[in-house]
Amino acid sequence: MAAQPEGTPCWADATFADLEGAKSFYGDVLGWTFGESAEEYGGYTQAYSGGKAVAALAPPMPGQDDTSSAWCLYLASPDVAATAGKVRDHGGEVLLEPMQVGEFGSMLLARDPSGAVFGVWQANRHEGFGKRGEPGAYAWAEVFTRAPEKADAFFPGVFPYRVKRIEDEHVDFTIYQVGEDAVLGRMKMTEEFPPEIPPYVNVYFGVPDCDAAVAKATERGGRLNFGPMDSPFGRFAAVGDPQGAAFAVIDMSTTKGEMPTIVDAS
Structure with a gap:
């Protein structure tokens, strides 16, 4: 599967203080199964539907507010550094500067001028959703x-x-x-x-x-x-x-x- 066209939603994740509770809830409601937590990436845990990666759950990062949880949608970009510049040029705020995530890709987090938070993903090995538009995805x-x-x-x-x-x-x-x-x-x-x-x-x-x-x-x-x-x-x-x-x-x-x-x- 090729990387998605620029601006296309390509991934979603959320952080939870009670990761095991979240896995149990989404497993029941959406039928998800879960891979092993990637401890080198802060316990990041991929969710699967029919063997295809559809989202991820993770515990809060050190220093992150662990009292509230929210889903984050990532939009595809061929160049997260260039997208960060565009975010600022159009009145948005970069909350997390572009960073490389191992061999998987690069990301940033941003807030639009109206206040909505979203992510940007530049794919490498991790190209995003394994499927979409189906139950569980x-x-x-x-x-x-x-x-x-x-x-x-x-x-x-x-x-x-x-x-x-x-x-x-x-x-x-x-x-x-x-x-x-x-x-x-x-x-x-x-x-x-x-x-x-x-x-x-x-x-x-x-x-x-x-x-x-x-x-x-x-x-x-x-x-x-x-x-x-x-x-x-x-x-x-x-x-x-x-x-x-x-x-x-x-x-x-x-x-x-x-x-x-x-x-x-x-």
């Missing part, structure tokens, strides 16, 4: 922000995105495309979001049955934040795990309703 992601105009200027400035807009008076939603492929969404956070929730990137994982996944998540101590809801893209729900990391589950085989009208917004 990454399916989609959206930048949730209270300043959509900032996000819509920043992300297409840093990455080669074309911007499309969904025509719907009820939501402020844009789609970032690489060529003709939709790779990332941007949703405006409304007053329904408590003010203490910062902007974030919501990562969707595929499941064979949305309602069953929600039931399992809440049974295991997680919480339901929104849904389940039918859509033309699948039946989905926003949930949180017992350690506070928010994510979404989507059954892409169960669709309902007409596809929205999408217009050019570049």
Whole structure:
């Protein structure tokens, strides 16, 4: 599998104070199995679905806040140092300077001007998701922000995105495309979001049955934040795990309703 085109979501990971608890939760909810923890990389542990790498879990790094957990989405780059420059040039903040991760690749962490944190990955041996768009694997992601105009200027400035807009008076939603492929969404956070929730990137994982996944998540101590809801893209729900990391589950085989009208917004 070749490295993904620039700007394409290519990996996701999260840190957990209780790594074993997280492995148990995601193993039950998403059907993941786990490899051996890489102690030389701080206990970084890859998750697998059907033998394919789909995400990773890790304990907090020394000095890192271990009271909150969050999923981090990584966007592909052919040159993380150049991407770091673009992040700064367009008003973003580099939180973790470009660093090489052994022979696997190079990474950085950044925050867009509206406040959402994301990662950038320059692949070497580790090219990213072993599969996507299937149960147990990454399916989609959206930048949730209270300043959509900032996000819509920043992300297409840093990455080669074309911007499309969904025509719907009820939501402020844009789609970032690489060529003709939709790779990332941007949703405006409304007053329904408590003010203490910062902007974030919501990562969707595929499941064979949305309602069953929600039931399992809440049974295991997680919480339901929104849904389940039918859509033309699948039946989905926003949930949180017992350690506070928010994510979404989507059954892409169960669709309902007409596809929205999408217009050019570049």
